[in-house]
Structure formats: structure tokens, C-alpha cells
Amino acid sequence: MPAPIRLRELIRTIRTARTQAEEREMIQKECAAIRSSFREEDNTYRCRNVAKLLYMHMLGYPAHFGQLECLKLIASQKFTDKRIGYLGAMLLLDERQDVHLLMTNCIKNDLNHSTQYVQGLALCTLGCMGSSEMCRDLAGEVEKLLKTSNSYLRKKAALCAVHVIRKVPELMEMFLPATKNLLSEKNHGVLHTSVVLLTEMCERSPDMLAHFRKLVPQLVRILKNLIMSGYSPEHDVSGISDPFLQVRILRLLRILGKSDDDSSEAMNDILAQVATNTETSKNVGNAILYETVLTIMDIKSESGLRVLAINILGRFLLNNDKNIRYVALTSLLKTVQTDHNAVQRHRSTIVDCLKDLDVSIKRRAMELSFALVNGNNIRGMMKELLYFLDSCDPEFKADCASGVFLAAEKYGTDSLTSLHVTAVLSCVLAGSYVRDDSVPNLIQLITNSVEMHAYTVQRLYKALLDDISQQPLVQVASWCIGEYGDLLVSGQCEEEEPIQDEVLDVLEGLLVSNLSTPVTRGYALTAIMKLSTRFSSVNRIKKVVSIYGSSIDVELQQRAVEYNALFKKYDHMRANPNPNIAVITIHASNSTEAEMTDFVFQAAVPKTFQLQLLSPSSNVVPALNQGTVTQVIRVLNPQKQQLRMRIKLTYTHKGSPVQDLAEVNNFPPQSWQ
Amino acid sequence: MSLTTHFPLCFLFSLFQMQFMLLFSRQGKLRLQKWYVPLSDKEKKKITRELVQTVLARKPKMCSFLEWRDLKIVYKRYASLYFCCAIEDQDNELITLEIIHRYVELLDKYFGSVCELDIIFNFEKAYFILDEFLLGGEAQETSKKNVLKAIEQADLLQEVRHRMKSK
Numbered sequence: 001m002p003a004p005i006r007l008r009e010l011i012r013t014i015r016t017a018r019t020q021a022e023e024r025e026m027i028q029k030e031c032a033a034i035r036s037s038f039r040e041e042d043n044t045y046r047c048r049n050v051a052k053l054l055y056m057h058m059l060g061y062p063a064h065f066g067q068l069e070c071l072k073l074i075a076s077q078k079f080t081d082k083r084i085g086y087l088g089a090m091l092l093l094d095e096r097q098d099v100h101l102l103m104t105n106c107i108k109n110d111l112n113h114s115t116q117y118v119q120g121l122a123l124c125t126l127g128c129m130g131s132s133e134m135c136r137d138l139a140g141e142v143e144k145l146l147k148t149s150n151s152y153l154r155k156k157a158a159l160c161a162v163h164v165i166r167k168v169p170e171l172m173e174m175f176l177p178a179t180k181n182l183l184s185e186k187n188h189g190v191l192h193t194s195v196v197l198l199t200e201m202c203e204r205s206p207d208m209l210a211h212f213r214k215l216v217p218q219l220v221r222i223l224k225n226l227i228m229s230g231y232s233p234e235h236d237v238s239g240i241s242d243p244f245l246q247v248r249i250l251r252l253l254r255i256l257g258k259s260d261d262d263s264s265e266a267m268n269d270i271l272a273q274v275a276t277n278t279e280t281s282k283n284v285g286n287a288i289l290y291e292t293v294l295t296i297m298d299i300k301s302e303s304g305l306r307v308l309a310i311n312i313l314g315r316f317l318l319n320n321d322k323n324i325r326y327v328a329l330t331s332l333l334k335t336v337q338t339d340h341n342a343v344q345r346h347r348s349t350i351v352d353c354l355k356d357l358d359v360s361i362k363r364r365a366m367e368l369s370f371a372l373v374n375g376n377n378i379r380g381m382m383k384e385l386l387y388f389l390d391s392c393d394p395e396f397k398a399d400c401a402s403g404v405f406l407a408a409e410k411y412g413t414d415s416l417t418s419l420h421v422t423a424v425l426s427c428v429l430a431g432s433y434v435r436d437d438s439v440p441n442l443i444q445l446i447t448n449s450v451e452m453h454a455y456t457v458q459r460l461y462k463a464l465l466d467d468i469s470q471q472p473l474v475q476v477a478s479w480c481i482g483e484y485g486d487l488l489v490s491g492q493c494e495e496e497e498p499i500q501d502e503v504l505d506v507l508e509g510l511l512v513s514n515l516s517t518p519v520t521r522g523y524a525l526t527a528i529m530k531l532s533t534r535f536s537s538v539n540r541i542k543k544v545v546s547i548y549g550s551s552i553d554v555e556l557q558q559r560a561v562e563y564n565a566l567f568k569k570y571d572h573m574r575a576n577p578n579p580n581i582a583v584i585t586i587h588a589s590n591s592t593e594a595e596m597t598d599f600v601f602q603a604a605v606p607k608t609f610q611l612q613l614l615s616p617s618s619n620v621v622p623a624l625n626q627g628t629v630t631q632v633i634r635v636l637n638p639q640k641q642q643l644r645m646r647i648k649l650t651y652t653h654k655g656s657p658v659q660d661l662a663e664v665n666n667f668p669p670q671s672w673q
Numbered sequence: 674m675s676l677t678t679h680f681p682l683c684f685l686f687s688l689f690q691m692q693f694m695l696l697f698s699r700q701g702k703l704r705l706q707k708w709y710v711p712l713s714d715k716e717k718k719k720i721t722r723e724l725v726q727t728v729l730a731r732k733p734k735m736c737s738f739l740e741w742r743d744l745k746i747v748y749k750r751y752a753s754l755y756f757c758c759a760i761e762d763q764d765n766e767l768i769t770l771e772i773i774h775r776y777v778e779l780l781d782k783y784f785g786s787v788c789e790l791d792i793i794f795n796f797e798k799a800y801f802i803l804d805e806f807l808l809g810g811e812a813q814e815t816s817k818k819n820v821l822k823a824i825e826q827a828d829l830l831q832e833v834r835h836r837m838k839s840k
Contacts, residue, residue, distance in 0.1 A: 008794055015793075051797055058703055058796065060718070079830040087800055094711045117827045120805075127809040128709060152823065159808040166690075189814040196811050199689070234816045237771065244815045247768045251689070287767035294765075322736040327766055358735045 004037055005030075007051045014059070027061050038069055046073060047084045054088055067092050067099050074106045079118065082110070086121045095131035104134050111141040116152050119145070123153070127160035135164040139171050146178040151187040158182070158193035162200045172201055172208070183218050188235055188242055191222065195248040202255050213256050216263045220270045223249045227274060238282045250274070250291040257299030264300040271296055275308055286316070286324050290331070297335050310335065310342040317349045322358055329353060329364035336371045347372050351381070354388045359395075366396065370403040378411040425459060439475045446480060447668055457484040461498065464506055469515045475523045478510060482527025483668070486534040500535045504528065508544060518553050525556055529563045542567050555627060558617060562630055580638045582667075588621050588629045588649075596621040596651040596658075601631055604646045610636040621651070643667045691769070691810030692744060692759040693720075694803070696792065699753055701725045704792050705799055709810040728757055738766050751777050753789045776806055779820055801827065 005013075010030060017023035034049045042049075050069050057063035070093060073085025093100050103125075110122035123145065126138060142164060145157035165172045175197070182194035202209040226241045226249075235242035253271075257264040274292045279285040289312055296309040313335075316328030329350070336343045350372065353365035366388065373381045382404070389400045446456050460477035468474050481488060481503060489500055510516050510524040525548060532541040545567065548560035562585075570583070590596050599619045605611050616631040637643060645667075649660040696705035703721060712720070727741060728748050739746050741759075747769040748757040756773045760766070777787075779802050784791040792799050805820050805827075807813065814820050 007797075011794055055796065058706065060703075079827075083801065083827070083831065084797065087797060087804075091706075094708075096711060096713060115830070117823070117830055120823075120827075124804050124808050128804075129711065131711075155813050156808055159811050159813055162811065163809045188816060189819060192815050193808075193811065193813055234818055237775075242815050243771060244768065244812050247765060251765075283767055284771055287765060287771055290767050291765050322734075323738065323767065323770070326736045326738055357732075360736060360739055 004033060004045045004049055004052075007048060007055065010052050011055060014056075023059075027056050027059070031056065031061070035065060038065070043076070046076075047078075047081045050088050051084050054084075054091055057091060063092055067097060071099065071102055071106070074103065074110075079115070082118060082121055086125045090125055090128055094129050095134075100131055101133060104137050107134070108138055108141060111138065111145065116150060119153055120156055123156040123160045127156065127163040130163060130167065132167045135167045136171070139164050139168070139174060143174055143178055146175065151185065151190045154185075155187070155189040155193040158190065158197045162193075162197050165200055165204065169204055172204060175201070176208075176211075183215060183222065188245055192242075192245045192248055195219075195245070195252050199248070199252045199255060202252070209255065213260060213263055216253065216256055216266050219249050219253055219256075220267055223253075223270055223274070227277065237284045239279055240284055240288065243284045243288055246274075246288050247291045250288070250295050254295035254298050257295070259300070261300050267295075267299070268301060268305060271301070272305055272308065275305075275312060280315075283321065283323070286319075286321075290316075290327055293331055297331070297338075306339060307342055310339055310346075314346040314349065317346060317353070322356070322361060325353065325356070326358070326361050326364065329361060329368055333364060333368050333371065336368060340372075343368075344372060344374075347377065347381075351384050354384065359393070362392070363396065366392075366400060366403070370407060373407045373411060375411050378407065382407065425456060439472050442472075442476050443479050444666070446476070447483075447666065450669065453480075453484045454487040456480055457488045458497070461488055461503070461506070464510075468510060468513055471517055471520050474510060474516065474520050478507065478520070478523040478527040481507065482523075482530035485527075485531045489535070500531075500537050501540075504531070504535070504537065504540060504544075507531075511544075511548070518555055521553065522555055522559060525559055525563075529559075529566075532567075558627070558630065562617065562632075566632070580636055580640070582635045582637060582643065584633045584635065584667075586631050586633065588631075589625050589627075590621040590623055591625050592653070593623055594654045595623045596653050599629055599651040600649070601629075602648040602650075603633060604648075605635060606641070606644055608637070608639045608641050609643070612636075619651075689764050690761055691764075691772075691807070692761070694759075694807075695721060695724065695755075695757045696799075697721075697725050697755050697757070698789060699729070699755070701729060704754060704789065705796060705803070707800070707803060707807075724757065724759075728755055737770060747773065749773050754792065772807075772812060775812075775817070776803060778817060779806060782817070782821055783824065 014023060014026055017026055030052065034053060037045060037049050046069055050066055050073060053063045053066040053069075066088065070085050070088035073081040074089060076082060076085065089103060093103065107122045107126055107130075110118050111126075113119050113122070123142070126134065126142070130138070142157050142160045145153050146161055148154050148157070161175050161178075165175070179194070179198065179201070182197070183191065185191050185194065198212055198215070202212055223246060226246055229241055231239075232241050235245075237243050240246070253263075253267050257267055271292055274288065275296070278288050278292070280289065293309040293312050296305050301309075310332075313328045313331050316324045317332075319325055319328075332343050332346070332350070347369075350365055350368050353361055354369065356362055356365065366385075369381065369385060373385075385400065385404050385407070389397065389404055392400060446452070449456075457480045460473070460480050463473060464477045464481075485503060488503060489497055507524050507528050511521055511528075516524070525545070528541055528544055532538050535541070545560050545563045548556050549564055551557045551560060566583075586601060588599065588601065597620050599616070599621050601613070601616065603611055603613065612634040614632040614634070616629050618629050621627070621629050635643060635645075645664045647662050647664060649658075649662075651658055690709065692708075692710050694705070694707045695703065697703050703725075706717070706721065708717060724741060724746065727739070728746070731739070731748075737747055737749055739748075744759045744761065745764065745766060746757060746759055747766050748755055749770060750756075756777065758769055758773060760769055780787040780792070780799065783798070783802055784795070802820070802824055805814065805823050814823075
């Protein structure tokens with residue numbers, strides 16, 4: 001039987017394959033050869049065969065038939081065999097495999113081997129993928145090695161212990177004694193891994209955390225030595241001594257200093273020192289600064305130190321390196337709640353990051369921008385954010401629109417109305433989440449922004465042509481079309497405007513669509529009715545309205561019946577509508593759990609007006625928005641003054657009488673001009 | 674927006690951990706995979722496939738970090754190879770870049786001006802070096818010299834033809 005081909009030769013051969021099929025054929029052929037070699041229990045070439053199998057596994061081919069062979073290699077006396085065997089185990093034998101546990105004994109033996117490199121292999125494998133059972137069985141061995149004076153083994157044992165603790169947290173206690181003098185080590189490898197181990201223990205147990213707080217002075221000393229010591233060729237990275245160890249110490253200090261005044265005070269000076277003295281020209285220095293900032297922000301640091309930290313982040317934002325800008329934004333996002341004013345100072349730089357090419361940076365800048373919006377900067381910020389919303393990628397639109405809308409709601413003022421209407425429209429058109437109960441607010445906002453009516457109704461109409469599934473959008477759009485339909489068809493819009501019948505088609509479509517909720521249908525019907533005074537196709541509208549007079553939806557039916565009544569009884573007003581008379585229909589609804597009975601609506605107007613209240617549809621307003629009371633008011637306004645009204649509602653709710661007074665001053669100008 | 678996925682619970686155990694490291698070529702061919710969390714072969718393949726696709730789609734001007742599922746991905750391209758690490762939310766991305774760089778330096782010193790072919794033909798050595806530098810996803814040795822010395826000694830042991838005896 002010829003010797004199995006060498007690993008490198010196999011790799012060379014496989015790479016000559018020109019197609020996937022050719023490669024698969026080569027692999028299958030070699031696997032067959034390897035299988036028969038395994039069956040023959042060939043000790044000499046087992047290592048070579050497993051190595052080849054690992055190569056093929058990396059290419060994506062199954063290699064499970066080599067699992068037991070890895071175990072045999074681990075049990076071999078040859079170092080070469082063990083090296084490949086353990087590698088194979090780490091690649092093929094994770095804890096989900098049944099044979100995994102069979103490794104335990106081998107690892108145990110190798111942990112006690114006379115050669116440290118064999119011990120190292122065992123520690124590495126255990127620390128990388130040991131299962132909970134294995135960790136339980138071997139924790140004692142690891143603990144022993146944690147106390148050895150051999151730093152090569154000690155550092156590995158420390159990380160192995162970290163893995164054991166992650167898998168079996170109850171075993172943490174047993175490693176406590178061995179941690180006693182870990183930090184007295186001079187060897188950086190041991191120091192680094194010890195700090196990692198201590199960090200893991202402190203994170204998992206408040207008792208451990210309290211116990212290890214006494215190490216703060218020692219940690220501070222070690223860190224200080226690293227910074228102050230001269231050039232150390234062994235640990236130097238671009239002029240900084242062992243940045244990995246520095247970062248880990250800073251992280252442990254963070255955990256120890258959190259919620260503890262004394263510890264925080266003890267580390268204050270060293271943090272200030274690192275923050276001011278670390279070289280920032282390369283990534284390595286910035287990595288340390290970054291960790292320092294995170295620590296300063298998390299512990300109980302004095303305000304001067306906090307400001308120092310935020311300023312570091314501010315400088316990061318201006319760094320040419322986009323990685324640095326990215327971490328700055330991430331960190332600022334974390335601190336914006338607690339140090340709001342300090343972060344505000346960097347607002348313009350943050351807003352500039354909205355224009356960054358990188359998606360991750362843009363997202364963070366957006367989140368941070370929203371966090372920074374307040375009453376003072378709303379105008380400027382809104383402009384930037386709307387621009388961003390308009391030009392950003394689809395994946396951002398929903399979140400951005402949501403944020404814009406919330407900002408407008410929270411900080412909007414009357415003087416910013418048109419800006420807000422744009423904001424609101426953008427949100428609604430972005431199809432983003434807009435709460436159902438904010439529809440009246442949106443309508444209010446739009447009403448107040450007179451100069452935007454034409455633009456608004458045009459955009460909303462266009463949106464309806466594309467999509468009628470988003471109910472808030474549809475409701476607002478319907479209302480606008482009903483109210484400003486004349487602007488929609490009159491040529492006031494820049495683009496090609498629809499004709500009346502097209503508009504009515506759209507509204508009727510809403511009535512019949514099963515995407516429309518009953519509330520939406522109500523909006524649509526009312527809008528159609530309102531267009532009877534704006535459009536000329538009155539007969540068509542009359543027909544639609546009369547059809548819905550027998551709708552099974554009670555709400556629609558009621559509206560339709562009343563609108564029908566308007567057609568019948570008040571049609572004479574339509575032919576020669578008295579321009580001095582405004583007809584107002586009120587709809588009263590009740591979202592509470594109990595109905596309102598004896599409902600009476602009263603209104604009073606200024607002296608120059610005359611008011612006529614027609615009979616209400618009912619004086620009971622059903623609970624839970626299950627119906628409305630409608631009432632028609634006719635207002636005579638010969639002097640064409642701005643309509644103002646004082647209204648009074650009285651009703652009985654849950655047995656008690658209720659009275660509500662209000663003033664209504666925002667009637668649309670068309671109602672009195 | 675991140676996709677919700679059902680990740681095994683092990684992913685949630687610690688705050689600072691490197692979960693895995695992948696090396697792949699510009700054509701998406703895997704050259705090294707080191708997993709520090711237990712996952713089935715199927716899951717590993719799925720993650721690898723998706724992540725490779727995501728990273729290869731990144732433009733040169735973009736930063737080295739991206740959010741992917743619940744993890745942070747730190748990647749850097751050296752010549753024709755992408756080095757890609759998955760770290761957890763609380764981890765320091767910038768120092769992870771230094772970890773990657775240190776590994777590249779070690780490979781470079783060992784192979785003498787390393788290139789992708791070295792990693793392809795000596796993949797087991799690449800793993801050995803990684804395993805002397807990181808253990809369980811954490812750096813076990815911060816001195817370049819010490820890592821290379823250990824590898825050198827271990828390589829010498831391989832040359833020893835006679836059997837070793839255990840204690």
C-alpha cells in the first residue's frame with residue numbers, strides 16, 4: 001500500500017481543480033483513501049491523514065469520520081500527533097458531539113505532562129471548547145496550574161479558569177485562593193490573563209467584586225509603571241508599553257470603581273494622567289483613550305474628569321480615522337443622558353456626521369442627533385434631520401421619520417408650523433409608525449399652516465395612489481382631500497393635477513377596500529360629502545352617500561343618513577349658497593368605558609354672528625368609540641369676521657354630571673371668509 | 674435594523690468575549706475559522722456564509738466596524754485576506770483592531786513576509802500561532818517575542834523523532 005499523499009501535495013492538487021465538480025471528485029477519492037487508512041489503524045500516517053481531513057473540512061466537506069482519529073492522536077506519545085490531534089478536536093469535536101467527553105482523560109494526563117508544550121496544548125483545548133462536564137472534572141487540575149511558578153503555564157491556566165467559570169459559575173470559589181498573588185507577577189502574559197480572570201470573577205459575583213476592591217491601589221501602580229516606564233522593546237507598540245494590558249487594567253478599574261466612591265477617588269489621578277498623556281496619532285493610543293473614557297464615564301468621577309472625557313470624544317469626532325469617529329459617536333450616545341450639556345457642545349460636529357458615507361456612522365449620528373434635540377435648537381436640528389430623512393437610505397427612513405415626528409410633537413411651537421407640517425408629512429409619507437390618536441393632531445397642524453394646504457393635499461393624494469394600507473396616512477389624506485379638494489383640482493399644484501372623478505374614484509376606493517378600518521371609512525365618506533360643495537359632480541356624490549345610508553356599519557350609516565338629509569333639506573343652500581352662512585357639523589365621540597347620557601352641546605358666538613343649532617342625532621354618546629353624536633350648526637356671518645365660538649358640553653358620566661367649557665378659535669378661514 | 678435571530682444561550686453569558694475569528698479571501702474562500710463558542714457545523718456554515726457576504730459588500734471607505742445580529746464585527750483587510758472578529762457589545766473595537774494587527778505581525782515574522790499562499794499551504798501552523806497568542810478569545814501573551822519563541826520551541830519538538838515519555 002503506497003504511503004498516503006502528503007498534506008501540501010493534496011492542497012496543491014485540489015487547487016488545480018477547475019470546477020466544483022472536479023474538486024468534489026478529488027475530495028471523495030482522497031476521503032476514501034483516508035477512510036481505508038483509518039480502518040487499517042495505521043499509526044504512522046494517522047497524523048497526515050487527519051491534517052488532510054482538516055483541510056477538506058475547511059473547504060466545507062464533511063469530516064466527522066475523523067473525530068475518533070483525533071482522539072487517538074491526542075492519546076499518542078508523539079508531539080506532532082498531539083498537536084494535530086488537539087487541533088482536530090477543536091475543529092471537529094465541540095461539546096455537541098458524543099465523543100467529546102472521551103477527551104477528558106487524555107486532557108487530564110496531558111495537563112500533568114512533563115513537557116510544558118503538551119500541557120499548553122491541553123490547557124488551550126480545554127479553555128477553548130471544554131464542555132461543562134469536562135470543566136467540572138478538570139477544574140482541580142487547572143487550579144493547580146494556576147499556582148505554578150512557570151509563567152508559560154500560569155497565564156494559560158488563568159484563561160482556562162475563565163472558561164471554566166463561564167461554563168460552571170459555581171466553581172468560581174475554588175479559584176479564589178490562587179488569585180492571591182497573581183498581580184505580583186512581573187510577566188506581562190500572566191498579568192494580562194490574571195486581570196482577565198479577576199474581571200470575569202468581579203462581573204459575576206458582587207461578593208468577589210467587594211473582595212477585590214482592595215486591589216485598586218495595586219492596579220493603579222501597575223498602570224502607572226506602564227505609562228512612566230521607558231521604552232520596553234518587548235511590549236512596545238508605537239511608543240506605548242503593552243496597550244493590551246493597559247486596556248484590560250482600565251476595564252477592571254471600571255468595574256471596581258463603579259458605584260464606589262473610595263475606589264473611584266483612588267483611580268482619579270491615573271485616569272487623568274492616561275487621558276492627557278496618551279499619544280493619539282495612532283489607533284493604539286486611541287484604543288487606550290477610548291477605554292479610559294468608558295471608565296471615567298462609568299465610575300463616580302469628579303466633574304472635571306467627566307468633561308475631560310467628553311472632550312476627548314469631541315476630538316475623536318474630528319479625527320480623520322472613521323473608526324475613531326464611529327466609537328466616539330457610540331460613546332456619546334451612551335453618555336448623552338447623563339452629560340447632556342457637555343455633549344450638546346459637540347452638536348454641530350455630530351450633525352455633520354449625518355453626511356458621512358459610512359452607514360454605521362450615519363445611524364449613530366442620527367440617534368445622537370435625536371437625543372440632542374431640545375426647545376432651543378429645534379428649528380436648526382429639524383432642518384438638518386428633514387434633509388437627512390429625504391436623502392437617507394430606506395433602512396433609515398422609518399426610524400428617522402419616527403424621531404422627527406416625536407421631536408416635532410415634543411418641542412414644536414406655533415411659529416414652527418410649516419416646518420412641522422413638512423416634518424409630519426415626511427413621517428406619514430415614509431410610512432412610519434404614527435399613532436392612531438395623533439391623526440387629529442396632524443390635521444390640526446396642517447390646518448394651521450395655510451400656505452401649505454395645496455402642497456399638502458397634493459402630496460397626500462399622490463401617496464394614496466401608491467398605498468392605501470397605512471391607516472393614519474389614509475385618514476389624514478382623506479380629510480385633506482375633503483377639505484382642500486378644490487386646491488387639488490384647481491391647478492394650484494405644480495404637477496399634473498387630477499380631475500374630479502379621479503379623486504372621487506380614490507375616495508370611493510377607500511370605502512370599499514378591506515384594508516380600510518371603519519374609522520377610515522368614516523373619514524372617506526365625510527370627505528366625499530365635503531367635496532359636494534367643492535366639486536361639480538354633485539349627483540355622483542349624492543348617489544354614493546345614499547348607498548351608504550343602508551350600510552351595516554352603524555357609524556357610516558348614521559353619517560350617510562345625515563348627509564342625505566343635507567342634500568334633501570338644505571339643497572337650496574347649495575344652489576345659491578349664502579356666502580355668509582357657514583355650515584358646521586360636529587361629531588362627538590367618547591373613548592371612555594362608560595357611555596355619556598343627556599349629552600347637550602351648546603354654542604355661543606360673538607354679537608355680529610347668528611347661530612342656529614339643528615337637532616342632534618342623539619343625546620347618548622356610546623362608550624369606547626362605538627358611535628358618535630352629530631349635530632349641524634349654521635352660523636350667519638354677514639360681516640365676515642373671524643369665526644370664534646364658545647362651546648359648552650354637559651352630560652352625565654357614570655352617574656355624575658359633567659360640564660366642559662372650551663373656546664374654539666381655529667376654524668379654517670374658508671368658514672368665514 | 675438588526676434581524677432577530679435565535680442564538681444559543683451561550684452567546685449571552687459574558688460581556689467581553691471574542692466569539693469567533695474568520696480569515697477569508699476576496700473571493701469568499703475560508704482560510705481559517707476559530708470558534709470560541711459551541712455551535713453546530715450547520716450554524717457555523719450559515720454564519721460564515723452570511724458574514725463573508727456582508728463584509729465583502731463593504732466599500733473601502735467604510736469603517737472597520739459593523740453591527741451584525743447582536744454582535745459587533747471588527748474586520749480589516751491585509752493584502753488579499755480579510756481578518757474578521759466577532760466581539761460583544763461591551764468590547765473595545767479599537768483594541769480588537771490591535772489584536773488582529775498583532776496576529777498578522779506574528780504570521781509575518783514566522784513566515785517571513787507572509788502572503789495568502791502561506792496561510793493556505795500551512796494552515797495548521799496559522800492555527801498553532803493563533804493558539805499561542807489567544808486562548809478562549811483572549812490574549813494570553815502580549816509579547817511578540819514570547820509567542821514566537823514558544824512556537825519555535827514547539828516546532829523543534831516536532832522534529833524530535835524519538836518518543837517522549839509522559840510523567
